[in-house]
Amino acid sequence: MFKEMKKVFFIIIILVMTILFILSVDIEYGNPKNLDVANYYVDQGLHDTGAINLVAAIYLGYRAYDTLIETIVLFVAVTGVVFYLRGKR
Amino acid sequence: MGSSKIIRTIVQKLFPFIVLFGLYLISHGHLSPGGGFQGGVVIGTAIILLALSYGIEKTEKKFENKRLSMLEKLGILTFIFLGFLGIFMGHSFLGNFLPLGKPGQIASGGLMLLFNIAIGIEVATGVSIIFYALVKYRGEI
Numbered sequence: 001m002f003k004e005m006k007k008v009f010f011i012i013i014i015l016v017m018t019i020l021f022i023l024s025v026d027i028e029y030g031n032p033k034n035l036d037v038a039n040y041y042v043d044q045g046l047h048d049t050g051a052i053n054l055v056a057a058i059y060l061g062y063r064a065y066d067t068l069i070e071t072i073v074l075f076v077a078v079t080g081v082v083f084y085l086r087g088k089r
Numbered sequence: 090m091g092s093s094k095i096i097r098t099i100v101q102k103l104f105p106f107i108v109l110f111g112l113y114l115i116s117h118g119h120l121s122p123g124g125g126f127q128g129g130v131v132i133g134t135a136i137i138l139l140a141l142s143y144g145i146e147k148t149e150k151k152f153e154n155k156r157l158s159m160l161e162k163l164g165i166l167t168f169i170f171l172g173f174l175g176i177f178m179g180h181s182f183l184g185n186f187l188p189l190g191k192p193g194q195i196a197s198g199g200l201m202l203l204f205n206i207a208i209g210i211e212v213a214t215g216v217s218i219i220f221y222a223l224v225k226y227r228g229e230i
Contacts, residue, residue: 050189051119051198060119060201064183067204068168071211075165078215085226 092142100142107135115209119198125205129212136217145224154221157214164211171203 041062045054049061059067114128140148175184183200190197 046192049185049198049201050192051201052192053119053121055122056119056124056198056201056205059124060204061185061198064172064204067208068172068183071165071168071208074212074215075161078161078218081219082222085222087226 096142100138104135104139107138108132111135111209111213115205116195116202118205119201120193120195125208126212128205129209130216132209132213133216133220136213137220140217140220140224145221149221152217154218157218157221161211161214161218164207164209164214167207168204168211171200171207175200 041054041058045057045061046052049057051057051061111128111131114123114131115125116128118124118128136148136152139151172183175186176182178184178186180186185199187199189199195202
């Protein structure tokens with residue numbers, strides 16, 4: 001039962017990947033259509049945040065939420081490493 | 090334990106410069122490539138280097154594990170506190186309420202410098218705490 005389901009899943013995955021590959025043959029890469037947000041960041045980044053480093057302007061200015069959660073992820077990772085390495089006390 | 094005298098001497102001379110470079114990366118994060126994460130990892134590497142050459146006991150006398158983990162919590166709480174301070178000053182959460190200043194100077198960018206310092210403290214102490222835990226509970230130097 002389980003083995004047959006595995007085979008069916010394998011065939012489905014192969015089929016989906018083939019379809020996706022056929023569909024993506026004639027897509028032009030490196031030529032995105034929607035550049036509004038990126039152009040806005042490049043134009044207004046210095047004026048909005050006051051930082052001449054555009055990367056810092058994005059990750060600490062426009063997307064500070066992202067950085068906050070990233071810091072929390074690191075904190076949780078440190079806590080987890082210490083917790084599991086310490087073992088039973 | 091610890092390494093030979095040559096390595097210990099070189100690490101002793103090198104340590105302040107590595108920490109200085111890390112502080113530079115953190116404090117100039119909004120002006121040049123770098124920032125809190127990178128500078129914090131550099132400072133954490135300095136502590137790891139000290140532990141590798143001098144042994145974990147001597148390093149723990151200088152940089153206590155308890156104090157480091159307190160600093161880590163302080164860093165992340167500073168970040169969240171600054172975020173809520175933005176609400177109280179009449180902006181959004183994590184909104185900038187300081188003056189933007191002149192572009193290119195170190196006192197520009199508003200809250201960015203404080204964010205970078207908080208992230209730097211958090212990353213530096215986090216990296217060294219992970220190293221301490223690996224050494225103390227899973228093997229020795």
